[in-house]
Amino acid sequence: MLDDPHRVARLRRLAENVRAIRxxxxxxxxxxxxxxxxxxxxxxxRGDLIGLEVDDRVFRQPDSARLAAExxxxxxxxxxxxxxxxxxxxTETFPSH
Structure with missing residues (x-):
């Protein structure tokens, strides 16, 4: 199975593309x-929250439910x-044919 040089080359390219996406x-x-x-x-x-800034103006009229929703x-x-x-x-890594 992995003695086919073309298959090995395709697998290597795939692995490189996956690393590029990661x-x-x-x-x-x-x-x-x-x-x-x-x-x-x-x-x-990955969707993780890195930072959150809240302007001091939100504390002038506190509404915790509204703030949480915003x-x-x-x-x-x-x-x-x-x-x-x-x-x-x-899409750039795996363009459609």
Missing amino acids: DGVDRVETVADSPDGRIRARVGG IAATVRTAQQAADREIARIC
């Missing part, structure tokens, strides 16, 4: 701001941007 995902970092600009979320390529929505927006970036990386 490395690309590791480099992805996206940022999203809430519509009112009070919240900024940074996520990595944070969650902003994080989701950043995660969706990361997903689009990963899709771009995959």
Whole structure:
């Protein structure tokens, strides 16, 4: 099975492409701001929250439920941007024929 040099070469290229995608995902970092600009979320390529900034203005009219909803929505927006970036990386690595 692995004595076919063409198969071995294809497997090596596949492994290199998979590593390229993994490395690309590791480099992805996206940022999203809430519509009112009070919240900024940074996520990595795996959807993990890297950073969260909350403007002091949110404490002038405290509403914990609203704040939680806005944070969650902003994080989701950043995660969706990361997903689009990963899709771009995959498409560049494995273009359709």
